[in-house]
Amino acid sequence: MLFGRRDKRDSFERQAEKVFPSVFGTALRLTRSREEAEDLAQEAIVRAYEAYDRFDGTNFKAWMLRIVTNLYINRYRQRQRGPQLGSLDEEGVVEPMSAESEVPDRILFDNALGSEVETALAKVPEDFRLAVILSDIEGMSYQEIADATGVPIGTVRSRLARGRSMLRKALEEYATREGYLKQGADE
């Protein structure tokens, strides 16, 4: 029994250490506060350890991210003040990202620094940001995102499309402000 528990702890710790950067990074992007992210990540690790017996053994990272996301949704979101912009018009019409824009995408994205992309990402409303983070940064499938956030796949698709559209707009604003847009257009 004692050895079984030890083995369980070792096995969990090995897997958790591997995925912890993703867990912590996601927590950081969700909370946008290092202190809260540490708290959220630690809480998620403890919850996962307590529930490790119920882990089906398939995708540990997706399972961990689901716990982080659920924990964030259940606990941290309740603390936030003000209306949740992310809940507006989720199923509404998805705007095209480039049809009416003259911005050459490659130049825009190549000139964007990592910190600026982070800043632009932070401006995207929470639900949409969460979908973009889980899909484009953490590489989760639609089904995994749907499981993690507790919404249907259709909503995930919608949130991703709108989230990316908003992110692109934020990056365009940055490019215009910094002069990259004009420079790129001239070229």
Next chain:
Amino acid sequence: MIDLKDLHALADGELAPSEAAALREAMKSDPVTLTEYNAILNLKDCLRDKVRPVPVDCEEAWRGCVGRLNELDKTRRVEGFVGRYAWALCGAFFLMIAFGGMLNRGSGSGAVQTADLARMVTNLVPTSRSVPPQSTTAVNQWAQDLLGQAKNSVDPARMQIRGAAQGFVDGRLVTRFGLRDANGDLALLVIPDTASFDGMPTVAGSQRYRAARMGNVNCVAWTSGGSSLVLFSERTHEDLAKVADRIRIN
């Protein structure tokens, strides 16, 4: 009309092969949709290239997690142990308490508390072995029987045994003597098989004697010959200590 959400799904590899092939075919004749599709791919590349999976060092946070897991394991171990052996632990504690109580009752405690002294004085009921203070000869004979040569340690010229009583208080055999010297009456308690006194400070100038006060009467206590002795009188502790110097139990 191509649904933009399908374009995102195509970029994410979430469409079935047949749907993906149909969409790619449709995009060939729709440059606007193709541009949009490329914009999606560019944004995905940008996020993948520019946004690091770990934006900051997370070593410290991980150490915090390990610490919490250690605490959790420790708590589980203790809970598991207590849960499994609760009855055994309770039984062991009960047996220890019972055994200690029996041992204490059987052998008597080696220490006398201040509160015990008061009980010994007040609860000692004269028994058939008590003798009235009027009969000096009887008292001397009684003390001779009781203490053997010990009574000879009391100098009859300076101190006189005027009465005695013996009985049990709280399971202890206690003997009380009534004494008289030139300064007045005293009472002496003799408690065999006790070795120390708890909760009493030493008399100033004499480490051998412990001082206490019972009601309005001072007393000094000390050990001698395997017994504990307590001398009571309305005198100062220092005076009592001087009187006690003259008393010996052989």
